[in-house]
Amino acid sequence: MFLKISHSKEILSTFISSVDIFIMLKKYKRSFLVIMLVFLLPITGFSQTGPGGVGNAATNVLWLDANRGITLAGTSVTNWADQSGNTFNAIPPSTAARPTIINSSVNGYPSINFDGTNDQLRITDAAAFDLTQWDIFIVPIVNVAKNFNAWMVKGLDGAENYEVLSYADNRIHTPVIFTTGARTFPSSPAGQLSTTNFTIIEYSYATTVGRDIYRNNASIYSDNENRTPRANNFDLAIGNEQGTSGRFINGGLAEVLMYNTRLNSAQRIIVNNYLAAKYNRPLTTADVYNEDDAANGNFDHEVAGIGRVDAANTHTDAQGTGIVRVSDPANLDNDEFLLWGHDDGNLTLSNTTDIPTTQTLSRFGRIWRVSEVNVSGTPVDVGTVDIRVDMTGITGFSEAYPPQLLVDTDNDGLFNDETPITTATSLGSNQYRFNGVAALINNARFTFALGRKIIVTNKRITYRVDKN
Ligand SMILES: [Ca+2]
Ligand SMILES: [Ca+2]
Ligand SMILES: [Ca+2]
Numbered sequence: 001m002f003l004k005i006s007h008s009k010e011i012l013s014t015f016i017s018s019v020d021i022f023i024m025l026k027k028y029k030r031s032f033l034v035i036m037l038v039f040l041l042p043i044t045g046f047s048q049t050g051p052g053g054v055g056n057a058a059t060n061v062l063w064l065d066a067n068r069g070i071t072l073a074g075t076s077v078t079n080w081a082d083q084s085g086n087t088f089n090a091i092p093p094s095t096a097a098r099p100t101i102i103n104s105s106v107n108g109y110p111s112i113n114f115d116g117t118n119d120q121l122r123i124t125d126a127a128a129f130d131l132t133q134w135d136i137f138i139v140p141i142v143n144v145a146k147n148f149n150a151w152m153v154k155g156l157d158g159a160e161n162y163e164v165l166s167y168a169d170n171r172i173h174t175p176v177i178f179t180t181g182a183r184t185f186p187s188s189p190a191g192q193l194s195t196t197n198f199t200i201i202e203y204s205y206a207t208t209v210g211r212d213i214y215r216n217n218a219s220i221y222s223d224n225e226n227r228t229p230r231a232n233n234f235d236l237a238i239g240n241e242q243g244t245s246g247r248f249i250n251g252g253l254a255e256v257l258m259y260n261t262r263l264n265s266a267q268r269i270i271v272n273n274y275l276a277a278k279y280n281r282p283l284t285t286a287d288v289y290n291e292d293d294a295a296n297g298n299f300d301h302e303v304a305g306i307g308r309v310d311a312a313n314t315h316t317d318a319q320g321t322g323i324v325r326v327s328d329p330a331n332l333d334n335d336e337f338l339l340w341g342h343d344d345g346n347l348t349l350s351n352t353t354d355i356p357t358t359q360t361l362s363r364f365g366r367i368w369r370v371s372e373v374n375v376s377g378t379p380v381d382v383g384t385v386d387i388r389v390d391m392t393g394i395t396g397f398s399e400a401y402p403p404q405l406l407v408d409t410d411n412d413g414l415f416n417d418e419t420p421i422t423t424a425t426s427l428g429s430n431q432y433r434f435n436g437v438a439a440l441i442n443n444a445r446f447t448f449a450l451g452r453k454i455i456v457t458n459k460r461i462t463y464r465v466d467k468n
């Protein structure tokens with residue numbers, strides 16, 4: 001795995017704590033990269049390629065996405081590969097334990113189904129899972145609302161470090177064992193899971209603020225535990241709890257995220273909106289992205305975003321899994337967010353019809369759309385932003401033709417009536433940046449294009465020529 005180091009203007013994000021640096025040093029001590037990191041940390045940011053554009057391999061320690069990294073034998077899952085960059089793959093401990101993929105089970109995305117009898121996955125114990133603070137997201141559905149669906153457990157029953165479990169009455173239950181030997185859990189487990197819809201469950205813990213549990217981004221439990229969780233040497237189990245019987249989950253998982261820190265409130269809103277768009281879940285709290293609504297065209301995919309709750313809770317640079325990176329908002333005030341997602345259109349420069357034809361050769365089939373709002377959904381202005389696009393591997397891309405940014409400024413769904421933004425700066429390695437873009441406003445669509453080649457034949461005459 002390789003940590004991407006970017007040339008962001010951002011000072012190191014507050015997201016990267018001294019704990020994270022320590023973990024990275026521990027992990028990569030044999031690599032010369034550590035030396036580079038130590039020198040670069042004070043002057044660079046990290047590209048935020050984690051879920052929703054929040055975090056990266058240093059903080060997002062585990063990312064299981066049923067849409068990526070699945071190895072199958074028939075429809076049986078033999079490996080669920082970690083997408084965090086840390087290769088903490090989840091593997092069934094026996095042939096009988098293999099869960100089943102169900103394609104198109106949630107908003108066109110697959111999920112992994114566990115039979116409630118013997119299906120489970122294990123991730124080999126690693127120091128990275130001995131957490132003292134965390135932010136865990138799971139996207140489960142229940143087939144049978146039984147007691148003890150053990151979604152994720154680090155360790156043995158009664159000796160678990162931390163766990164996310166459906167307890168009696170199908171309610172989410174989150175015991176933790178601390179270094180004191182004390183084991184605490186919510187006295188009244190909250191938040192039943194649904195048998196008809198996938199649910200977004202977020203569970204965070206830090207000694208300073210205790211436990212917080214959210215269902216579809218609505219708070220369902222909070223306490224103020226301030227003790228240090230205890231490490232153990234057992235595997236991380238997905239779908240069972242080791243050391244006891246009857247805890248195999250009878251249900252499905254679409255996605256599992258684990259951060260080794262508690263996300264700030266801007267970041268957790270962004271991650272919840274990323275999951276909500278992907279899995280078609282309405283958020284009653286802080287729905288800062290509504291381009292995923294059917295009425296707005298279902299721009300459900302690879303949602304990422306930047307935003308600010310207050311000075312201590314900001315996120316100003318995001319990419320996620322897509323090719324678009326947005327950073328450096330010039331006027332990001334409290335309670336302002338800018339999120340974007342796409343329509344899953346063709347990621348080739350194939351559209352030659354809906355373009356400003358005198359200046360543009362072709363554009364992506366894919367279209368992105370932005371929400372620029374506060375937590376009430378009211379439009380705001382985060383100021384100009386820098387927009388980067390990664391053209392690596394794009395069919396039809398050639399360095400000979402200048403990349404353009406097309407924004408549907410009149411919001412009529414067409415780009416052929418627009419003036420291309422042609423100010424791209426090459427950053428090398430097929431990366432281009434449009435600095436200080438003002439054209440993105442709430443509900444605007446955008447895409448990228450190739451401009452016509454410009455050949456200067458003498459000091460006064462410029463011809464535009466077609467690609468040949
Ligand atoms: Ca939404
Ligand atoms: Ca949708
Ligand atoms: Ca503003």
Ligand SMILES: [Ca+2]
Pocket residue numbers: 408409410411412413414415416417418
């Ligand atoms: Ca237009």
